[in-house]
Amino acid sequence: MNLQLSRISALSAELQLAGIDTNACDLAQQAAKEEWDYLSFLEQALLCEKRSRHQRKQHMFTRMAGFPGNKTLEGFDFSFATGVPKKQVTELASLSFIERQENVVMLGPSGVGKTHIAIALGYKAVQAGIKTRFISASDLILQLATAQRQENYKQVMQRSVIAPRLLIIDEIGYLPFNAHEAKLLFDVIAKRYEKGSVILTSNLPFGQWGQVFANDTALTSAMLDRVLHHSHILQIKGDSYRIKEKKQAGLMDKPKE
Numbered sequence: 001m002n003l004q005l006s007r008i009s010a011l012s013a014e015l016q017l018a019g020i021d022t023n024a025c026d027l028a029q030q031a032a033k034e035e036w037d038y039l040s041f042l043e044q045a046l047l048c049e050k051r052s053r054h055q056r057k058q059h060m061f062t063r064m065a066g067f068p069g070n071k072t073l074e075g076f077d078f079s080f081a082t083g084v085p086k087k088q089v090t091e092l093a094s095l096s097f098i099e100r101q102e103n104v105v106m107l108g109p110s111g112v113g114k115t116h117i118a119i120a121l122g123y124k125a126v127q128a129g130i131k132t133r134f135i136s137a138s139d140l141i142l143q144l145a146t147a148q149r150q151e152n153y154k155q156v157m158q159r160s161v162i163a164p165r166l167l168i169i170d171e172i173g174y175l176p177f178n179a180h181e182a183k184l185l186f187d188v189i190a191k192r193y194e195k196g197s198v199i200l201t202s203n204l205p206f207g208q209w210g211q212v213f214a215n216d217t218a219l220t221s222a223m224l225d226r227v228l229h230h231s232h233i234l235q236i237k238g239d240s241y242r243i244k245e246k247k248q249a250g251l252m253d254k255p256k257e
C-alpha cells in the first residue's frame with residue numbers, strides 16, 4: 001500500500017468512514033477514467049460512504065432481528081397458497097403499517113405460511129433500515145420471566161420489546177401460559193400499544209385465546225382490545241405447505257382409490 005493510501009486509511013478509521021476507505025482506489029480510478037470534477041468526486045465519495053453505512057446497518061439489523069430462517073415474499077408461492085390474502089400481504093409489504101404504528105395479526109392452521117410471511121415482512125423492514133425483532137411467544141415469555149428473576153426486567157423489556165420499531169411475536173397458541181406468564185405478555189402488548197407495530201401469528205381464532213392466557217377473560221379481552229385497535233387481520237386458510245412438500249417427496253400415503 002502506498003503512503004497516501006495508508007494515510008487515507010488511517011484518517012478514514014479515525015473519522016469512521018469505512019465506506020470511503022474500502023472504495024478509495026476504485027473511486028479514484030473511476031474519477032480519472034470519467035474525468036469527474038472535484039465536487040463530483042467529493043459527492044461520489046460521500047454517496048459511497050452513505051451506501052456502505054446503509055448496508056452495514058442492514059446486516060446488523062438482520063443479525064439482531066433473530067429471524068429463524070431466510071424467508072422472502074419473492075420465495076412465497078402464492079399460487080399454492082390460494083387462501084392467503086395476496087393483496088393485503090402486498091399492501092403490508094409497503095411497510096406503511098409500521099409508519100402508522102399499526103399491528104398485523106395472522107391467523108390460520110399449521111403450515112399455511114404465517115411465519116414465512118411474518119419473517120418476509122420483517123426482512124423487508126430491516127432492508128429499509130427499520131429495527132426489527134422476531135421471537136416466538138414462548139421464548140419471549142421465558143426471556144422476560146428470567147429477566148424478572150435476575151432483576152433486569154426493565155433492561156430486557158427496553159432492549160427486546162420497546163427498542164425495535166417492529167416486534168414479531170410468533171406462535172401464540174401452541175403453548176398455554178400460566179397466569180403470571182399471561183401478565184408478562186399483556187405487559188408487552190401494553191408497552192407497545194400505539195408506540196410501535198407488532199406482528200402476531202396464531203393457529204387459534206381470537207375466541208380461543210383465553211385458553212392460552214390461563215382462562216383470564218378480563219386480561220385476554222384487554223390484550224385483544226389493544227392489539228386489534230389499529231390492526232390488519234389476515235385470515236389464512238388452506239393446506240399445510242409442509243405436507244405438500246412431503247407429498248411431493250413421496251413420503252405421504254396416497255389416498256386409496
Ligand SMILES: Nc1ncnc2c1ncn2[C@@H]1O[C@H](COP(=O)(O)OP(=O)(O)OP(=O)(O)O)[C@@H](O)[C@H]1O
Binds near residue numbers: 112
Ligand atoms: N406458499 C408458500 N410458499 C413457499 N413456502 C411456503 C409456503 N407456505 C409455507 N411455506 C413453507 O412451509 C414451511 C411452514 O410454513 P410456516 O412456518 O410459515 O407455517 P405457519 O403457518 O407459521 O405454521 P405453524 O403454525 O405450524 O408455525 C416453511 O418452511 C415455509 O417457508
